Amino acid sequence: MIQPFVAIRNVSKAFGKFQALQNVSLDVQAGQVLCLIGASGSGKTTLLRCVNQLVRIDRGGIWLDGDLLGMRVQNGRLHVLNDAEIARQRLSTGMVFQRFNLFPHMTALQNVAEGPVQVQRRKAGEVKAEALELLARVGLADKAANYPSQLSGGQQQRVAIARALAMRPKLMLFDEPTSALDPELVGEVLAVMKELARSHMTMIVVTHELGFAREVADRVVYMDAGRIVEEGPPGQVLSAPNEARTKAFLSAVLA
Numbered sequence: 361m362i363q364p365f366v367a368i369r370n371v372s373k374a375f376g377k378f379q380a381l382q383n384v385s386l387d388v389q390a391g392q393v394l395c396l397i398g399a400s401g402s403g404k405t406t407l408l409r410c411v412n413q414l415v416r417i418d419r420g421g422i423w424l425d426g427d428l429l430g431m432r433v434q435n436g437r438l439h440v441l442n443d444a445e446i447a448r449q450r451l452s453t454g455m456v457f458q459r460f461n462l463f464p465h466m467t468a469l470q471n472v473a474e475g476p477v478q479v480q481r482r483k484a485g486e487v488k489a490e491a492l493e494l495l496a497r498v499g500l501a502d503k504a505a506n507y508p509s510q511l512s513g514g515q516q517q518r519v520a521i522a523r524a525l526a527m528r529p530k531l532m533l534f535d536e537p538t539s540a541l542d543p544e545l546v547g548e549v550l551a552v553m554k555e556l557a558r559s560h561m562t563m564i565v566v567t568h569e570l571g572f573a574r575e576v577a578d579r580v581v582y583m584d585a586g587r588i589v590e591e592g593p594p595g596q597v598l599s600a601p602n603e604a605r606t607k608a609f610l611s612a613v614l615a
Contacts, residue, residue: 363426365390365562366411366531371420373406373586380406382586383420391560395573395594399609404566408533409581411564412455413446424452425530430496451479452522455533458540460516462508468495468519469504473524487526494522498552514545514592518552525556532556534565570613574598582606 364387364400373381381403388394396404408530409415411422413430413487417543429449433436441449461469472491476482495504498518508516510601524532534553538546557563557576573580580597582590582605590603601607 392578393563397578402583403586452530454529460520514548518524532563
């Protein structure tokens with residue numbers, strides 16, 4: 361049996377008395393796009409942050425490309441990784457947030473090149489050339505010298521995607537990347553994400569853009585109250601869901 365590229369097993373996470381995730385298990389194969397949908401507070405973002413180790417899980421395990429995240433097995437026992445070890449593991453994932461969080465004092469090119477040079481200690485000349493290619497890939501070849509204040513929200517988010525890709529991640533995570541954008545700017549960001557999907561980048565996407573999920577996702581997962589309620593191909597989950605909660609959510613969104 362082929363091991364999943366991302367394997368999430370019985371993951372639970374509580375914040376005080378609030379149970380954000382309850383025994384969540386998921387598989388994502390290499391090159392697949394998984395879309396997470398559900399109402400605010402359903403656990404989607406928490407799950408994404410657990411995969412990126414921004415949040416430490418209470419129970420369960422997450423594996424990326426065969427590596428157990430946040431833990432190591434030593435002498436038959438599990439040991440929690442230290443912050444430096446977690447930071448090294450986190451380099452395997454790129455994450456794009458709702459807010460762009462670009463460095464305001466740096467140009468688009470500098471924002472994209474900063475991580476590879478400072479964190480991965482790669483040569484500046486090599487990184488600059490790659491950063492220019494990535495800006496071209498997201499349709500911003502002519503904006504390399506622009507500062508974030510000179511860019512639209514959609515352009516800033518595309519720079520943020522290029523910045524994440526510059527770290528050469530194995531997995532891309534998107535946390536509602538279009539939710540902070542004006543409606544007319546959403547399409548340009550989704551177009552970049554569709555291109556990534558066509559290039560077989562493995563992606564987990566939290567989104568309310570059901571049209572995007574229908575077109576691009578290999579699988580859609582509906583979450584509610586920290587649990588997976590329903591999962592399957594987008595045609596099934598979005599057009600003919602089995603669960604009443606999924607039907608109610610989709611009716612509310614479409615309304």
